Amino acid sequence: MTFRTRVLPLVLTLPALVVVAVLFLVPLGYSLLSAFEETETGEFGFGNFAKSFEFYGWDMLFTVIITGLATLLIGALSIAIGGYLVLGGHPRLVAAMRWLYRWPLFIPFIVAAQCMRTFLAKNGIMNNLLVTAGVIEPLSAQSFLDWRGILFTFVWKQTAFAALLVSGAMASLDPATIEAARNLGAGKLRVLVEIIVPQVRVTVAVGMILSLVTILSVLSVPLMVGTGSPTMLTVDMAFRINSYGDYGVANALGFLTYLLAATVAWFYLRRGVSTGGTP
């Protein structure tokens, strides 16, 4: 009885626990310790954090703004896509949208970044199209390979994921709740805002939080698309390690990034607890 109820469950979960411990908890703990360890003296302190704020303060602000803005845009677009799939009146357009919006899901960030380099560059595809269409003059074409390109790439790549979650939640709603609102006189936009979104708000929040955490961890996009300064913290971390072998500051930056992610994760978990464990 004791073996079956106490030991066996532990044995069965042990492989998973070991994997989590070895591949996540140990490196995380080591990184945290390293963040507080002075590179020159080897003593514990806040020197790495001071250096991080001194050198990369603007990059921290830039990272917060880019991830926040991208997350908001992803949330808005995922709601728009999900709403169109649920409320769209033209069956063929809805089918086309359903088929198209998922494509970025299957494209890795690094490929997306490379695509955006050719699309958003000064003489890239987007400007060529705009010039050909007569929208802009050739001389007024400008490169979008800066914060706008980073934002565009993140939103383009990650909206598909959030929209998949949100449209799934919307599709699982009782259609009669939507029809009831329309029946009483609500237009489609009003139905989306007042009836659908409040019912799927938790899923929207989950999609946005997971997208934010993903964006915080991406190196390739800011490295390849954002060519100037400021840039994102992942680039700074890579730079500290590759150029200086400075794991202390890199880990301090990582710790700050983790704090940012943990903040939104805390809201997510608190919501889960208040709803009885449902995310």
Added chain:
Amino acid sequence: MRAPGSDESYLRIAGLTVGYGSTVVLRGLDLDICRGELVALLGASGCGKTTLLRALSGFIEVRGGRIEVDGRDITRLPPERRNMAMMFQSYALWPHMTVRQNVGYGLRLRGLPRAEVRERVDGVLAMLGLSDFAERMVDRMSGGQRQRVALGRALAVEPTILLLDEPLSNLDAKIRHQVRHDLKAIQQRLGITAVLVTHDREEAMILADRIVVLQDGGIAQAGTPEEVFCKPATAFVADFMGADNAIELTAEPRDGALVLRVPGASSEAVVAAVPGIGAGAVRALFRTQAARLCAGDAILPDGLVLPGVISQRTYPGGQFRYMVQSLGRTFLIDDAEARDVGAAVGVYLPASALHVFPAEGLPDDAVAASSPVSKECSSCASLA
């Protein structure tokens, strides 16, 4: 099909054709509904009753025909511009809103001042006995309370037409019986025009001023509950209205009447002459409650006595229900007297219990074209 006793239609459905993909569900359906009338659409699953309701509300695109309300063509109008309120089978309440917010949503959409919305919502909640629950979230309400909230939400906007999609099917039997009468009283008090979809015969009989029985996308019969119950136009309607015991008889016209006999038995029943039915085989349907058991060799007036053997006895309440094997068929018969399984009995079918139709095997249109042919049952004598 025009409403009886009325020469003015409020809701007119003319030649309505609706389908899904390659399936045509409603085929050129015609129906007129008067102002203040409650019409029940009754039929088996898949007959098109919910499709008709959804076409009226604008949730399904119509392939052909017209829908008019008070002379205005609304066939192509979107749902939000029809000023109809629908009460859904699932109630479709919004779980993120309170009872007050649910009921007042339609009024808010109409741009009424907040004070007026509050006043009208309070009035509706008081009428439905929900005043104490105004600020409660709807997902904390019982089934019966939710049903009333859904009704209140539909009534609050004072719609031109109220559409009820099996509104009582999610309630347990006891509450359902009470709510039926409440719903009928509210509809009559407000004088609202209503279309009810149900597959529950008793519910339709209690609630409706007129019953429309649908079959295969068309109207099998429309009439008052008494007419449809006592004078079913087709075997399908008779069966649907509870006359689900069937027997093949022979008919013989005599002196303007029709004499019915069981092949091989001596008893006979005389019913009124039926247009389209002459000498030969006919099909008679009768209700479980309309027949009774007697001695196997009994000779009873103006009715048929079929020899049979009891194969099962149950007690649904009030009377015993017997399963009787007779002439190679199985009948369900209600009878007050307790009898043993295996006992030889006679099944007495009074002439008034029989609904007579052309025998099976005739073309469908021949069946559909036949007029009501049953002899009136005693409770329907006033319909003559």
